[in-house]
Amino acid sequence: MSRVFGVPVWLLVLWTSSSSFGMAAEKNVILYVVDDQGSTDAGCYGNGVIKTPGLDSLAEAGTRFTHAFCTSSSCSASRSVILSGQYNHANGQYGHQHSYHHFSSFPNVKSIPVLLADRGYRTVSAGKYHVAPEEVYHFEEYVKGPSPVKMADRCRDLIAEESDKPFFLYFCTTEPHRPFKREGSDTFDPADVIVPSYLPDTPECREELAKYYGSVQRADAGLVRLIEILKETGHWADTLVIYISDNGIAFPGAKTNLYEPGMRLPCVVRNPQLARTGVVTDAMVTWADLLPTVLEFAGAPTKGLALHGRSFLSVLETEHPQGWEEVYASHTFHEITMYYPMKVVRGRKYKLIWNIAHGLEYPFASDLYASTTWQGLLASGSDVYGKRKIDAYLHRPEFELYDLESDPHEVVNLADSADHAEVLAQLKEKLKAFQKRTKDPWIMKWEYE
Numbered sequence: 131m132s133r134v135f136g137v138p139v140w141l142l143v144l145w146t147s148s149s150s151f152g153m154a155a156e157k158n159v160i161l162y163v164v165d166d167q168g169s170t171d172a173g174c175y176g177n178g179v180i181k182t183p184g185l186d187s188l189a190e191a192g193t194r195f196t197h198a199f200c201t202s203s204s205c206s207a208s209r210s211v212i213l214s215g216q217y218n219h220a221n222g223q224y225g226h227q228h229s230y231h232h233f234s235s236f237p238n239v240k241s242i243p244v245l246l247a248d249r250g251y252r253t254v255s256a257g258k259y260h261v262a263p264e265e266v267y268h269f270e271e272y273v274k275g276p277s278p279v280k281m282a283d284r285c286r287d288l289i290a291e292e293s294d295k296p297f298f299l300y301f302c303t304t305e306p307h308r309p310f311k312r313e314g315s316d317t318f319d320p321a322d323v324i325v326p327s328y329l330p331d332t333p334e335c336r337e338e339l340a341k342y343y344g345s346v347q348r349a350d351a352g353l354v355r356l357i358e359i360l361k362e363t364g365h366w367a368d369t370l371v372i373y374i375s376d377n378g379i380a381f382p383g384a385k386t387n388l389y390e391p392g393m394r395l396p397c398v399v400r401n402p403q404l405a406r407t408g409v410v411t412d413a414m415v416t417w418a419d420l421l422p423t424v425l426e427f428a429g430a431p432t433k434g435l436a437l438h439g440r441s442f443l444s445v446l447e448t449e450h451p452q453g454w455e456e457v458y459a460s461h462t463f464h465e466i467t468m469y470y471p472m473k474v475v476r477g478r479k480y481k482l483i484w485n486i487a488h489g490l491e492y493p494f495a496s497d498l499y500a501s502t503t504w505q506g507l508l509a510s511g512s513d514v515y516g517k518r519k520i521d522a523y524l525h526r527p528e529f530e531l532y533d534l535e536s537d538p539h540e541v542v543n544l545a546d547s548a549d550h551a552e553v554l555a556q557l558k559e560k561l562k563a564f565q566k567r568t569k570d571p572w573i574m575k576w577e578y579e
Contacts, residue, residue, distance in 0.1 A: 157251075157296035157428050158289075158369035160356065161242075161420070162350045163212065165258060165307040166204065168379035168502055170326065171346055172323035174306040180343050184353030185398055188373055191445040192400030193409040199416045199457050199476070203385055203392035204464040205307075206233060206260050208417060212376070213241045213267055213300075215421030215437040217460045219570045221343030226461025227262045233463065234262040240435055243269045244423050246298045249430045254288050256281050258302040269300065277313070278303045278352020282359060290363040296428070303352055306345030308380045308497045316344035327539055328383045328391045328516040335381075342379065366402070370427045373398045374417065382498045383516055383523070386464045388474045389540050393459055399446060401427070406447040413445045413454035414476075415435045438568050458564045462572075468493040471572050472526055475560045481540070483530040486575050492524050517541050529554065 135220040159472035169175060172182040174189040198207045202218050203493075208218075214235065218224055222236040243253040247270065257278075275281025281301070288297055305311055323343060329335050353373065360366040371490030375395045377385035385393035397415065418439030424442040425432050452459040459474035470493055471486040498504065513520050517539040529545040531554055536542075544550040565573035 158365055159246075159297075159424055159427065160299045160301060160360075160369055160371045161212070161424070162353055162356070162371065163258075163300070163302045164346075164373075164375050165302070166380040167306055167346055167349065167375035167396060168326070168384065168387055168391060169174065169396055170324075171322060171343075171379065172350075172396055174398070175396055177324060179318065179324060180346050182346065182350040184350040185373055185396070187357065188353065188371060188400050189398045189408070191407050192371070192398060192404075193411055195397040195399070195415060196410060196412050197414040197529060198395055198397030198456075199393045199414070199459065200375075200377050200395055201393075201416050201418055201457075201459045202461045204386055204461065205258075205376055206231075207461070207463070208376040209261050209302075210235055210239075210267075212374070212417045212420050213243070213261065214239050215242075215418055215435070215439050216483060217418060217438050217568050217570070218457075219460045219462060219572060220436070220438065220568050223261060225468070226465055227256050227260050231463075231466040232490070233466075235266050237263065237266060239266050241267045242424055242529055243267065243298060243300065245421075245425065245430060245435075246428060249428060250295050251292065252288065252291075252297045252426070254285065254297065254299050256285055256299060256301045258304050260302075278305060278349055279355045281351045282355035285356070286359050286363075289359055289365055298424075299429075301352070303349040305349035306342050306380075308501070310338070310341035310345040311348055312341060312344035313348065316347045318343045326391065326516075327354045328389070328518075329381055330503065330507055330512070330515055332503065332506055332510070334502040338381070338501060338503050353551055368402055370402065370424070371400045372420065372423075374420075379431065380495075381501065382494065383518070384503050385498065386461075386468065386493075386495050388459050388461055388472050390534075390538070393474070399442075401443065404447055409447055409449065411445055411449055412447070413442060413451045413453065414457045414459045414478075415439075415442050415454065416459070434461050440521070456560075458561075460568075460572075461571065464493075468495065469577075473561050473565065473570075473572065475557050475564065476534075479558060480532060480553055481532045481534055481537050482545075482554070482561065483532075484558075485526045485528055485530065486572060486579075488526050488528045492526055529558075531557070 174186045206227040207218040225233045253269045254271045318340040320340045323339040325331045378392040405467040422441040461472045473484040531545040532540045
């Protein structure tokens with residue numbers, strides 16, 4: 131029998147074939163990003179009105195996170211963190227990329243598509259892009275579609291292609307961003323919607339939520355179709371699928387804010403290598419953790435990269451993992467006219483928000499200010515929005531400290547409480563250490579102003 135370095139040829143061939151197959155079977159990645167979906171707005175997150183069979187089935191087959199957070203509650207800034215693994219104060223994408231806003235990441239930033247292309251990946255961006263410059267966030271191919279379902283169909287050739295190169299598909303819907311899109315059966319009676327506590331229970335808000343629900347279902351339909359394609363092409367067994375929202379629901383009090391409705395978001399992950407399914411984990415993760423997670427799955431090195439997160443692959447089968455008890459957030463702009471830098475440290479019990487520009491009235495995104503929900507409330511003469519006084523929403527103190535266990539709505543500010551002075555001091559030091567660690571230019575504001 132022929133032998134190569136003492137190993138039988140038939141065994142070498144079998145080992146080589148199995149290794150090649152296994153390597154390919156472990157590396158396909160789909161990162162599915164919807165636009166402005168709230169943390170409770172899906173069946174698997176407890177909403178019994180919205181129908182989200184795609185996300186629900188993904189949760190049944192994988193892991194659902196209950197404590198996942200964006201780091202900046204604004205589209206472009208958040209997407210830059212998703213793709214770079216760096217907080218936006220470090221990658222330079224401080225706010226919106228498009229039009230006169232004109233924010234752009236630094237040219238030395240390394241992104242998921244570029245790093246995976248270097249590893250031999252086929253990289254495709256489908257749908258909303260919204261970051262700059264293109265050479266930093268470069269994909270080999272760009273796909274558009276009139277709906278999430280049709281866009282998924284246009285990605286079928288990529289998924290089905292017989293290739294020795296794995297694929298990375300960055301699939302971004304424009305739903306459920308305003309104006310809320312609906313079609314077919316995606317209609318709801320305003321009387322049936324669930325009004326979350328941070329929104330006012332008014333006819334205008336219910337009407338907008340009914341439209342939003344339809345748009346959420348439209349986004350989910352694209353995921354349903356992608357899962358079908360993965361199964362039809364045999365790639366359900368070798369593709370990591372991650373589902374997230376870029377930031378909170380597009381209503382005042384959520385999007386552009388670093389209150390919980392703006393930053394605590396859906397995150398469902400299905401790793402085909404794991405045996406356990408239907409896991410619910412309370413690991414606290416952020417979108418800065420996505421790049422290292424994808425790179426670990428792909429077997430790509432992270433040495434030499436200036437990453438601000440860490441891979442969460444190891445906790446996907448653990449309900450209460452140790453060492454995942456704290457997250458940070460950093461927001462600067464939404465639109466160019468909306469300068470309001472905020473820094474956040476959030477643990478299980480306490481959350482500290484540092485409003486650096488607290489002397490300014492809190493700025494509105496143009497579409498949120500124009501919403502019938504906000505305008506209807508102004509016309510009514512009410513001084514309360516959800517659980518918060520309108521004046522407290524518009525005029526914020528320098529520090530907001532909340533006990534999330536006793537005050538999940540974040541309305542009782544403990545920053546001036548003598549009983550919480552030690553907690554406040556500890557969290558301030560944590561923020562300073564975070565800023566120093568991530569090279570945040572706004573760290574000078576502790577002394578400069």
